[in-house]
Amino acid sequence: MWAQPWLAAAALLCAIAAAVWGRAAARLARAARRIEAEGQTAKSGDEAVVLVRSSFDKNVHAALFYSVMAVGLAVASVSKAVWYQVPLLLVSIPVVVSLRFGRRLNEEPAVAEQRAKIERRAQEVLDQEELAPRRWSARLAPEELPAIEGFELGRVYEPGTGMMAGDFYDVFPTSSSRVGVVIGDVAGHGIEPSITAFQVKYLLRNFLRQYRDPAQALEELNQVLSTTGRPEDLVSVCVVLFDPIAGTLRHASAGHPAAWLWQDSEMRALRSTGPLLTLDPAATYYSRELPLTPGDVVLLYTDGLTEARSGGQLFGEDRIAAIVRRDPGQDASVMAKQLLEAARDFSSGPLTDDIAILVVRRT
Numbered sequence: 001m002w003a004q005p006w007l008a009a010a011a012l013l014c015a016i017a018a019a020v021w022g023r024a025a026a027r028l029a030r031a032a033r034r035i036e037a038e039g040q041t042a043k044s045g046d047e048a049v050v051l052v053r054s055s056f057d058k059n060v061h062a063a064l065f066y067s068v069m070a071v072g073l074a075v076a077s078v079s080k081a082v083w084y085q086v087p088l089l090l091v092s093i094p095v096v097v098s099l100r101f102g103r104r105l106n107e108e109p110a111v112a113e114q115r116a117k118i119e120r121r122a123q124e125v126l127d128q129e130e131l132a133p134r135r136w137s138a139r140l141a142p143e144e145l146p147a148i149e150g151f152e153l154g155r156v157y158e159p160g161t162g163m164m165a166g167d168f169y170d171v172f173p174t175s176s177s178r179v180g181v182v183i184g185d186v187a188g189h190g191i192e193p194s195i196t197a198f199q200v201k202y203l204l205r206n207f208l209r210q211y212r213d214p215a216q217a218l219e220e221l222n223q224v225l226s227t228t229g230r231p232e233d234l235v236s237v238c239v240v241l242f243d244p245i246a247g248t249l250r251h252a253s254a255g256h257p258a259a260w261l262w263q264d265s266e267m268r269a270l271r272s273t274g275p276l277l278t279l280d281p282a283a284t285y286y287s288r289e290l291p292l293t294p295g296d297v298v299l300l301y302t303d304g305l306t307e308a309r310s311g312g313q314l315f316g317e318d319r320i321a322a323i324v325r326r327d328p329g330q331d332a333s334v335m336a337k338q339l340l341e342a343a344r345d346f347s348s349g350p351l352t353d354d355i356a357i358l359v360v361r362r363t
Helices: 004-040 047-078 080-088 090-101 104-139 191-212 213-228 316-326 332-346
Strands: 152-156 168-173 178-184 236-241 249-255 258-263 264-271 288-292 297-301 354-363
Touching: 004 047, 047 236, 080 104, 104 168, 104 191, 152 168, 168 191, 168 354, 178 191, 178 297, 178 354, 191 213, 191 236, 191 249, 191 288, 213 236, 213 249, 236 297, 236 354, 249 258, 258 288, 258 316, 316 332, 332 354
Parallel strands: none
Antiparallel strands: 152 354, 168 178, 178 236, 236 249, 249 288, 258 264, 258 297, 297 354
16 A cells, blocks of 8 residues: 555654644643733733744644645655655654654643743732832822812822832811811831821821811820831921911921912911921920911922922022912912922922922912
């Protein structure tokens, strides 16, 4: 039956090689489907799918090649023509290679899947590391401020170069008739100052609801931080309590940069009324009460704004006051953004410190 039995043997080897490559291709196809299914809810896996699909195409090509060669050799094996023999016998070289590395070819899909899992897990870790600071900052400096009747609010927050920020602000009702506005800054960068900022923000909420005088709330906060906090975490805080019914605002500040009050066509600095928190557990703070009328604007910010640098010059308080004077009636959000843009334009390099700005207008 076989005119050329060695060609029949070669045809059999080609058929086996085609089966090996075909099996590897099938396993790669299943691996690609699993990787795609697992990667639907993750950002990773695309590169692994590309790798698997590429290997799949290669294996399909090889399987087709050996299938064709198996058929050709089978046909040649029943023919006595000599010219079939030599070129077809050369196929034995890649056949041997295929048989030698067949096990490795079948292991390739498992390796690709394992790689995809490792990449996916690594991406999940990176996503968590990236997302955690953003979520933390959203608690310290939320993008959305509450709607407070009788007030127009504007805010802006610009993170610096650190992963975690120590700047924070808050706007909330302290009673049925009063509104508390707070801004603060914990020295340093990293997770520890951010934890302290979070603690200060929510302790102040409780103390400002408990005490009508913001200075008393700051004294209570200073004692708590001095005994339970980290002494190296120096904290500056500015508090303004608005009472639209009484027509007053009450201000107290623990070493924070001066807030500004636009009132009666004049700018008035609301400066510190006590030292930084944690410097002295027995520190005394006092508050100032001022009239509050419709149209009055209070501007609060952290030191990243005043300390924006152009060479040896600081952006400073005078530039802040000049920008407010230029158009004190503009929208509160526009004013906050305008101040930030002015600091960016002034700075000779990127702003490296966090900047938080709050604008409050009595309507």
